[in-house]
Amino acid sequence: MKIVVCVKQVPDTKGGVQFNPDGTLNRGAMLAIMNPDDKAGLEAALRLKDEYGAEVTVLTMGLPKATDVLREALAMGADKGILVTDRVLGGADTWATSSTIAAALKKLDYDLIITGRQAIDGDTAQVGPQISEHLDIPVISYAQDIKIDGDSVVVERQFEDRYHVLKAKMPCLITALSELNEPRYMTPGGIFDAVDAEITTWGRADLTELDDANIGLAGSPTKIAKASDKVRKGAGEVVTLDPEESVAYIMGKLTEKHII
Amino acid sequence: MNLEEYKGVYVYAQQVDGTLSGIAFELLGKAKDLASDLKTDVTAVLIGSDVKGLADELAAYGADKVIVVDDPELKDYRTEPYTHALASVINEYKPEIMLVGATAIGRDLGPRVSARVATGLTADCTQLEIGDFPLNPMPGKEQKHNQLLMTRPAFGGNTIATIACPDNRPQMATVRPGVMQKIDKIDGAKAEVIEYNPGFTPDNKYVEIIDIVKSVSETVDIMDAKILVSGGRGVGSPENFKLLEDLAEAIGGEVSCSRAVVDNGWKPKDLQVGQTGKTVRPQVYFAIGISGAIQHVAGMEESDLIIAINKDETAPIFEVADYGIVGDLNKILPQLTEQIKAAVAAKK
Numbered sequence: 001m002k003i004v005v006c007v008k009q010v011p012d013t014k015g016g017v018q019f020n021p022d023g024t025l026n027r028g029a030m031l032a033i034m035n036p037d038d039k040a041g042l043e044a045a046l047r048l049k050d051e052y053g054a055e056v057t058v059l060t061m062g063l064p065k066a067t068d069v070l071r072e073a074l075a076m077g078a079d080k081g082i083l084v085t086d087r088v089l090g091g092a093d094t095w096a097t098s099s100t101i102a103a104a105l106k107k108l109d110y111d112l113i114i115t116g117r118q119a120i121d122g123d124t125a126q127v128g129p130q131i132s133e134h135l136d137i138p139v140i141s142y143a144q145d146i147k148i149d150g151d152s153v154v155v156e157r158q159f160e161d162r163y164h165v166l167k168a169k170m171p172c173l174i175t176a177l178s179e180l181n182e183p184r185y186m187t188p189g190g191i192f193d194a195v196d197a198e199i200t201t202w203g204r205a206d207l208t209e210l211d212d213a214n215i216g217l218a219g220s221p222t223k224i225a226k227a228s229d230k231v232r233k234g235a236g237e238v239v240t241l242d243p244e245e246s247v248a249y250i251m252g253k254l255t256e257k258h259i260i
Numbered sequence: 261m262n263l264e265e266y267k268g269v270y271v272y273a274q275q276v277d278g279t280l281s282g283i284a285f286e287l288l289g290k291a292k293d294l295a296s297d298l299k300t301d302v303t304a305v306l307i308g309s310d311v312k313g314l315a316d317e318l319a320a321y322g323a324d325k326v327i328v329v330d331d332p333e334l335k336d337y338r339t340e341p342y343t344h345a346l347a348s349v350i351n352e353y354k355p356e357i358m359l360v361g362a363t364a365i366g367r368d369l370g371p372r373v374s375a376r377v378a379t380g381l382t383a384d385c386t387q388l389e390i391g392d393f394p395l396n397p398m399p400g401k402e403q404k405h406n407q408l409l410m411t412r413p414a415f416g417g418n419t420i421a422t423i424a425c426p427d428n429r430p431q432m433a434t435v436r437p438g439v440m441q442k443i444d445k446i447d448g449a450k451a452e453v454i455e456y457n458p459g460f461t462p463d464n465k466y467v468e469i470i471d472i473v474k475s476v477s478e479t480v481d482i483m484d485a486k487i488l489v490s491g492g493r494g495v496g497s498p499e500n501f502k503l504l505e506d507l508a509e510a511i512g513g514e515v516s517c518s519r520a521v522v523d524n525g526w527k528p529k530d531l532q533v534g535q536t537g538k539t540v541r542p543q544v545y546f547a548i549g550i551s552g553a554i555q556h557v558a559g560m561e562e563s564d565l566i567i568a569i570n571k572d573e574t575a576p577i578f579e580v581a582d583y584g585i586v587g588d589l590n591k592i593l594p595q596l597t598e599q600i601k602a603a604v605a606a607k608k
Contacts, residue, residue: 126374138464139368140339140467162472164336223423223425223426228420229418250567250592250596254544259487
């Protein structure tokens with residue numbers, strides 16, 4: 001079985017977001033990490049590899065420094081890393097990103113493609129389903145459990161108030177939730193090997209099944225009209241009181257606001 | 261693509277088990293505003309099996325027309341037949357704007373449909389308006405009028421981006437549940453009902469539903485609650501949530517929680533507030549033992565009144581709370597519950 005996991009390098013927003021004194025986001029102070037949902041997808045692939053002996057390829061599109069997340073994936077146990085990088089691919093929205101990644105995937109053999117549910121920087125959750133559409137294969141998003149059954153996958157697909165157990169014929173694409181599992185650590189030997197591992201790098205010219213009309217900023221149907229930092233409401237009162245006084249304080253506010 | 265052919269504001273009217281989802285009415289409310297700016301009408305697209313009877317309810321909340329795609333293949337949500345239905349409606353009727361709720365269904369359906377009809381899709385919008393793109397005239401660039409300007413938080417809620425889709429139609433957006441307002445119900449309203457069936461031929465993209473497991477939750481939807489008593493990791497244990505449940509009962513509210521609580525298995529997913537949970541805007545939000553990570557705050561900061569109780573005075577929740585109390589919830593909550601009970605009893 002051949003599995004391709006699509007991963008993205010993102011700034012870490014989980015360990016506390018860093019702000020500049022003027023209230024803007026301090027991106028330089030945040031680490032670049034493997035997107036958490038993607039890491040869960042990678043772990044799911046590695047567990048399928050442990051159980052069924054799959055070949056796991058990780059693919060990312062980004063700047064050359066995105067090889068860091070590919071090496072991390074290799075150190076966790078992935079077999080091959082592919083970086084898609086080219087200046088003309090920059091500024092892509094989800095349509096152009098998914099078109100580009102789909103073109104890269106068309107060069108590969110796969111039974112299963114796994115992506116994260118969403119990246120913590122863009123927060124769109126669109127690229128996975130859009131890739132599946134470009135490749136004309138079924139998609140199961142929001143996976144919280146993945147099993148293989150012959151030539152099919154059986155996946156628990158999460159909704160707000162229920163989950164569906166779904167069966168799809170491979171090849172198919174699954175988007176993973178970070179709740180899916182606890183990703184494993186890199187092994188020391190794995191890190192050692194990953195540092196020297198060869199990473200395949202593809203540029204625009206390598207993606208033959210890709211139309212120039214569908215790449216980069218120019219090939220993106222959506223355009224940013226403006227972007228700004230969120231205006232926060234600002235803090236109210238903060239008090240430190242003993243428990244009795246705290247209760248009296250809250251009761252006072254609830255009465256004042258006519259809530260009780 | 262001839263943009264002039266595309267007319268009208270369309271809403272995907274999500275239904276589950278034959279019941280319309282709240283987001284359908286919220287989208288209709290917003291669609292009416294947009295349609296009035298564009299001097300056009302509002303169409304709801306209703307997809308399911310045996311769902312025609314829901315058209316009147318959509319009319320009562322603002323739909324001028326309802327396009328119904330009704331087929332046994334559409335009984336429960338599955339990506340492919342629903343995508344085929346909605347993409348076919350778009351290709352046949354050519355809407356200018358297509359709104360979809362950013363629910364677990366909509367966030368699956370929206371991107372798949374947008375890729376099939378080759379247009380742009382903006383995710384999880386919190387504000388929609390009609391305006392010019394570019395916002396201000398730019399030399400050498402045509403300024404297009406009557407564009408849908410879609411505003412959304414990105415980067416875990418730290419930045420706000422306004423996005424347009426000037427050269428493709430329809431302009432598609434998924435919209436966060438809980439942020440748009442539905443209109444007051446118009447009793448007896450009727451919509452023009454159009455039945456359309458593009459035909460369903462199962463192929464390799466049809467997945468099989470083996471089982472549907474509903475999570476059993478006795479509580480009402482936290483998105484409808486006027487008062488929420490919300491707990492985080494700081495509550496300490498699932499048993500300790502009893503303190504929050506008692507308070508909620510005394511004050512007539514519901515219990516909700518942060519993601520850490522769901523991840524620990526203390527509470528079910530449908531009570532989760534935040535970026536990957538629900539967006540709530542109750543009159544009062546008690547944040548109890550919640551540190552206030554940006555992903556949580558994104559789901560509750562529009563609450564009218566936020567009261568935070570936390571042991572840690574440096575907790576970021578105090579940055580959004582109207583009233584913050586640094587203290588031990590185990591000591592404060594039981595007394596607070598007693599006093600609220602007494603105050604409520606005294607009023608009767």
